[in-house]
Amino acid sequence: MSILSRPLKLALVQLATGVDKSVNLIRAREKVIEAAKAGANIVVLPECFNSPYGTDYFPRYAESLSPPKSSQTFETLSAVAQETATYLIGGSIPEIDPTTRRLYNTSLVFSPKGDLLATHRKVHLFDIDIPGKIKFKESEVLSPGDKMTTFETEYGKIGLGICYDIRFPELAMTAARNGCFIMVYPGAFNMTTGPLHWSLLARSRAVDNQIYVALCSPARDLDATYHAWGHSMLVDPNGDIVKELEDSEGIAIADLDNERVDEVRRGIPVTTQRRFDVYKNVAD
Numbered sequence: 001m002s003i004l005s006r007p008l009k010l011a012l013v014q015l016a017t018g019v020d021k022s023v024n025l026i027r028a029r030e031k032v033i034e035a036a037k038a039g040a041n042i043v044v045l046p047e048c049f050n051s052p053y054g055t056d057y058f059p060r061y062a063e064s065l066s067p068p069k070s071s072q073t074f075e076t077l078s079a080v081a082q083e084t085a086t087y088l089i090g091g092s093i094p095e096i097d098p099t100t101r102r103l104y105n106t107s108l109v110f111s112p113k114g115d116l117l118a119t120h121r122k123v124h125l126f127d128i129d130i131p132g133k134i135k136f137k138e139s140e141v142l143s144p145g146d147k148m149t150t151f152e153t154e155y156g157k158i159g160l161g162i163c164y165d166i167r168f169p170e171l172a173m174t175a176a177r178n179g180c181f182i183m184v185y186p187g188a189f190n191m192t193t194g195p196l197h198w199s200l201l202a203r204s205r206a207v208d209n210q211i212y213v214a215l216c217s218p219a220r221d222l223d224a225t226y227h228a229w230g231h232s233m234l235v236d237p238n239g240d241i242v243k244e245l246e247d248s249e250g251i252a253i254a255d256l257d258n259e260r261v262d263e264v265r266r267g268i269p270v271t272t273q274r275r276f277d278v279y280k281n282v283a284d
């Protein structure tokens with residue numbers, strides 16, 4: 001039995017986000033409906049789709065998810081997943097834990113019935129400093145999540161990370177070894193690291209693990225404080241880019257094929273040739 005039980009249509013919504021949260025939510029809803037009308041079974045939104053991306057914004061836009069009814073974004077995503085009968089991977093949003101007052105970069109996943117299926121808090125915070133190019137420190141305001149996230153669908157198991165998480169192959173490797181047919185990363189790379197590594201990382205995670213990899217970015221807005229790279233894409237288990245957007249708003253719709261996964265794994269059978277007797281202590 002293939003890790004992807006049957007073909008499916010995936011939609012990556014490269015949303016143009018702005019400063020007005022309600023407008024972002026209305027537009028996200030419209031795009032999910034558009035994707036569903038085009039036949040998508042699973043729809044993905046970008047990292048930080050309800051707010052601009054930036055440490056100044058996270059505290060101002062953060063929502064508490066407990067109890068869920070208090071979150072405007074939770075309610076919108078749940079309702080549109082149910083309305084469209086799609087699996088909805090709700091990009092990510094700034095979340096506040098009302099007890100600890102800690103902030104997280106959090107992704108919510110809903111079933112076609114509108115039920116919450118999974119929650120992923122970004123595990124690896126985006127702290128980088130490339131002199132003269134970009135300095136960013138999510139950890140100034142955010143706390144990291146402390147668990148891997150996978151969830152079951154009728155198509156098979158899906159692994160979820162957020163943006164910078166893609167740089168840590170262990171997450172995708174563990175998800176793939178646990179049977180995931182795809183890793184999905186809502187993400188917002190930038191004009192320095194986007195051209196350098198966005199597609200390289202997606203293709204690497206795909207080839208390493210012979211799984212699909214999907215990246216979903218916000219559209220680029222040159223008036224915003226952070227310029228997202230865009231280029232939402234789907235990569236197949238052979239490392240080929242199946243679909244890629246440019247930098248403006250759009251929806252990438254692509255077919256995932258269970259036979260393709262099996263064909264790639266049969267041809268180059270690394271999934272059965274691993275030598276964990278040789279490199280068993282990967283965390284040492």
Ligand SMILES: NC(=O)CCC(=O)C(=O)O
Pocket residue numbers: 047125126162163164165167187188189190193194197
């Ligand atoms: N939002 C992010 O995590 C950005 C990650 C990024 O740009 C990178 O180069 O990694």
